[in-house]
Amino acid sequence: MRKVAIISYGMTKVDRHWNKSLRDLFSEATLKALSRVDIPKVDAIFVGNMCASDLCDQNNIGTLIADHIGMISIPAYRIEAACGSGGAALHCGFMAVSSGIFDIVIVGGVEKLTDGTGKKVTLSLGKAADFEYEVFYGITFASLNALIMRRYMEVYKVPRDAFADFAVLMHKNGAKNPYAQLQFEIDRETVLKSEDIADPIKLYDCSPIGDGAAVVILCPLEDASKYSDSFVEIAGIGSATDTIDIASREDLLLFKSTLIAANNAYKMAKVSPSDIDLVEIHDAFTINAALSLEALGFSKRGEFDKLLYDGAFEPDGIIPVNLSGGLKSRGHPVGATGVYQVAEITMQLLGEAGKNQLKNAEIGLAQNMAGVASNSFVTILRRYK
Amino acid sequence: MSVPRYWRCIPQRIKMEALKCKSCGKTIYPPRARCIYCGGNDFETYVIPEKGRLISFSIIRHAPIGFEHTTPYVVGIVEFENGLRISSQITDVDINELKIGMEVEQVFRKVTEDGKSGIIQYAIKFRPIFQNI
Numbered sequence: 001m002r003k004v005a006i007i008s009y010g011m012t013k014v015d016r017h018w019n020k021s022l023r024d025l026f027s028e029a030t031l032k033a034l035s036r037v038d039i040p041k042v043d044a045i046f047v048g049n050m051c052a053s054d055l056c057d058q059n060n061i062g063t064l065i066a067d068h069i070g071m072i073s074i075p076a077y078r079i080e081a082a083c084g085s086g087g088a089a090l091h092c093g094f095m096a097v098s099s100g101i102f103d104i105v106i107v108g109g110v111e112k113l114t115d116g117t118g119k120k121v122t123l124s125l126g127k128a129a130d131f132e133y134e135v136f137y138g139i140t141f142a143s144l145n146a147l148i149m150r151r152y153m154e155v156y157k158v159p160r161d162a163f164a165d166f167a168v169l170m171h172k173n174g175a176k177n178p179y180a181q182l183q184f185e186i187d188r189e190t191v192l193k194s195e196d197i198a199d200p201i202k203l204y205d206c207s208p209i210g211d212g213a214a215v216v217i218l219c220p221l222e223d224a225s226k227y228s229d230s231f232v233e234i235a236g237i238g239s240a241t242d243t244i245d246i247a248s249r250e251d252l253l254l255f256k257s258t259l260i261a262a263n264n265a266y267k268m269a270k271v272s273p274s275d276i277d278l279v280e281i282h283d284a285f286t287i288n289a290a291l292s293l294e295a296l297g298f299s300k301r302g303e304f305d306k307l308l309y310d311g312a313f314e315p316d317g318i319i320p321v322n323l324s325g326g327l328k329s330r331g332h333p334v335g336a337t338g339v340y341q342v343a344e345i346t347m348q349l350l351g352e353a354g355k356n357q358l359k360n361a362e363i364g365l366a367q368n369m370a371g372v373a374s375n376s377f378v379t380i381l382r383r384y385k
Numbered sequence: 386m387s388v389p390r391y392w393r394c395i396p397q398r399i400k401m402e403a404l405k406c407k408s409c410g411k412t413i414y415p416p417r418a419r420c421i422y423c424g425g426n427d428f429e430t431y432v433i434p435e436k437g438r439l440i441s442f443s444i445i446r447h448a449p450i451g452f453e454h455t456t457p458y459v460v461g462i463v464e465f466e467n468g469l470r471i472s473s474q475i476t477d478v479d480i481n482e483l484k485i486g487m488e489v490e491q492v493f494r495k496v497t498e499d500g501k502s503g504i505i506q507y508a509i510k511f512r513p514i515f516q517n518i
Contacts, residue, residue, distance in 0.1 A: 123449035132394055133415040137474045137496060137508065138445065138452040139460045146443035147462055147472075154441075154485050199444040243421060247462045247470040248413065252441070 003221035004097045005384065007228040008036040009343035014181040014212035014331030022049075022056050022112040023068040025213035029108060030069050033215040037228045042217075043102035045069075045076040046093040048085030048109035049335035054124035055116030065108070075102075082128035083284060085109060086214070086338025087368030087377025091237050097218050104227075108215035109336030121209060125334065128371040130245040142206060142285065143198035144246055144372050149287035150200055151252050156302035160200065163286035164191035166308060167204050167328055170283065173315065174325020176355040179340075181210045181331030205286040207332035214339035216346065224384070232349045235363070236269030236380035238262060244374050253302075255373035258295035262367070262378045266297075269363075269380040273297035276380075277361040278348055279319055280341035282369045283326045292367055293321070296378070315358065323348065323356045338368030342379055349383040386499050391506055398508040401491065403469060405431035412469045433471065436490045436514065437463040442475055442483050451497040463489055463511050477512035488514045 010032030012025050020028070026047070047065050052058045062076030081088035086109030093107035113121055126134075126141045134144065152158060165188055174180040191204035224231040240260035243249055249256070266272055273296065281296070283289040290304035298319050299307050307313065313321035324330040324344040327337060345364035347353045362383045369376040396402045403414035408425030414433065419426045442461035445452070452458065459475040475483070476494055489511040498505040 119448070119450045119453060122447060123451075126449055130415065133397070134472050135449070136394075136398070136506075137460060137472065137510075138448060138455070138458060139472060139474075140445055140447065140449055142447070143443040143445050143460050147441040147460070150443065150485070151441040196444070196446045198446065201443070245415060245472060247472045248415075248421065252462070 001098050002100060004094050004218055004234045005221040005224035005231045006216045006234060006342070006346050006381065007219055007224050007231040008033045008217040009215065009346050011179050011214040011340060011343050012212050013179050014210045014333055016114045017211040018114065020211070022052055022058065022110055023064055025112065025211060026065050026108055026110040027069050029213040029215040030106060033106070033217050037217060039104055039217070039227050041104060042071055042074060042106055043104050044074055044096060045071065045106045045108070046089040046096070047076065047078050048089035048338060049078055049111060050080060050082050050085050051111060051113060051116070051124045051334060055120065056112050080335070081375050082370035083282070083332070083334045084338060084368050084370030084375050084377050085335035086340065087239070087366070087379065088338070090216070090338060090342055090379060091239055091377055093218050094234055094237055097220060103223070104217065104219045106215060106217055107339060108213060109339035110213040111333035111335045112211045113209045113333065114211050134245050140198060142201050145285040145287055146198040146201040147246065148252060148291070148372060149285070152287060152290060153200070155253060158290070158302065158305045161188060162305035162308055163205060164188045166283070166286050166289050167191050169313060170322055170326045170328035173323050173356060174329025177325050177330055178354070180325045180329050181208050182325070182329045201285060207284045207327035210331040210333050212331060212333035212336050212340065214336050214343045216339060216343055230350045231384055232346050233382045233384050234379060235382040236265040236267070236271070237378070238264030238268065239375070239377045240264070241375050242373060244371065246372050253291065255291045255295035255376065257373050257376040258292055258367060258369060258378065261376040262296045265365070265378040265380050269382065271363060271380065276319065276363055276365045278323060278345065278358055278364045280322055280324060280344055280364070280366045281326065282337070282367050283322065283328050284332055286328070289321070291373070296365065296367055315356070320358055323353065323358060338366070338377055341366035341368055342381065345381050349381060386504065386506065388504055391504055399493070401433040401509055403431045403433050404428040412467060414469060414471050433469065434465050436488060437465040437511070439475065439487045439489050440464045440470070440485060442485070444480050459483065461511070474510040475512065476510045482513070490514050
């Protein structure tokens with residue numbers, strides 16, 4: 001098994017890109033990533049995407065992308081794992097390079113949600129859940145998270161305000177990220193007075209609908225210095241599944257797939273949660289933040305609010321969470337999100353994160369998931385010394 | 386939704402049939418090819434009890450296609466005596482009276498319809514049990 005490096009990254013701002021298509025977004029991110037390195041070839045492309053079949057009436061995304069970025073004839077794969085498609089694509093790219101099948105691969109994620117209209121988008125995103133036994137009954141993706149959130153508040157007696165205050169923190173971080181969709185600060189009242197989506201979830205508990213693409217370029221670690229003088233190592237990966245419907249889970253308040261994925265990634269990277277300098281978590285809804293941080297080992301179960309109010313998740317806290325603004329503020333172009341997270345950690349480890357730069361960051365972790373943690377992808381990156 | 390696609394789920398959505406694993410004795414719903422607890426693949430039918438308890442709920446205000454005219458509507462997770470849980474719609478309820486732990490019972494209801502010429506989809510939903518009836 002070869003060690004694998006990320007030698008470049010490129011992102012578009014997450015936004016409602018009315019004048020750009022799926023292929024435009026992907027090529028914009030790819031050209032940015034290619035401009036940073038001097039590589040002789042690309043062996044394969046792995047693209048994470050969830051909704052193009054529904055909202056852009058387009059399948060065969062691998063071919064579409066290879067064609068548009070001038071790479072016809074190389075292998076190209078679309079990887080789909082709902083909102084975890086980006087993380088899944090990264091892991092597939094890692095396995096391809098690590099195994100020796102390919103040397104240089106482009107891993108990207110792209111989503112063009114605004115090519116669909118409101119109800120169609122709600123339905124498309126809902127397909128992350130079990131269609132026959134959840135979506136059939138009119139259950140939406142937001143409502144699945146709402147079911148978990150109400151349960152969490154009931155069992156642990158965590159106040160509603162804590163979730164609002166997490167959103168406030170995300171917007172504080174995102175306001176300083178030029179790639180973020182919602183680059184503004186909010187207060188607790190903004191969340192509490194926002195529209196009801198699926199009680200107890202309000203509009204400002206949710207990540208926004210947006211478009212975007214993110215790309216990273218991978219190669220064997222031993223070759224990385226040939227192509228770039230700044231790169232990071234993919235030190236650990238782990239992924240795991242859980243039941244696709246949430247009601248079947250023995251413990252509704254445990255993101256078991258994230259827990260298993262994280263443990264495997266920690267083991268592979270030979271680190272523990274206390275070694276992690278910064279984390280990008282999958283806060284598609286504010287409740288996801290609590291359960292993700294617990295499953296990753298950064299918080300005891302049911303104590304998310306205590307750590308939040310101790311300042312643990314602030315940029316200068318014990319474990320800075322989502323310096324990018326997270327899915328909440330940076331945005332959640334679903335199939336691209338997992339690659340955004342990894343690109344953002346890479347940017348931090350290389351010291352290129354601008355106003356959000358964390359000092360002396362050496363090890364970062366990204367957690368991307370599908371559905372309500374029915375599939376999780378955890379990636380640990382290490383600054384290369 | 387095509388007719389066969391609806392029709393083949395009638396045992397679950399209307400007859401409320403779950404599976405009981407003959408190896409470990411646990412019940413699972415939705416049905417699977419192998420048991421999620423022990424991996425066994427020898428099952429018998431287990432009919433889900435009429436009554437259960439609501440362990441969480443959400444009131445949907447933003448609906449997907451097919452449900453836009455029914456907002457607000459309630460979805461929930463119902464737990465039964467033996468610990469089996471399922472997701473469903475909660476109906477015939479004043480949203481202000483929803484409570485975690487409330488007793489609910491099965492009721493046959495329309496879920497949605499597929500345009501003007503498609504099939505009307507029915508299923509079991511759950512409603513609160515009123516003490517005085």
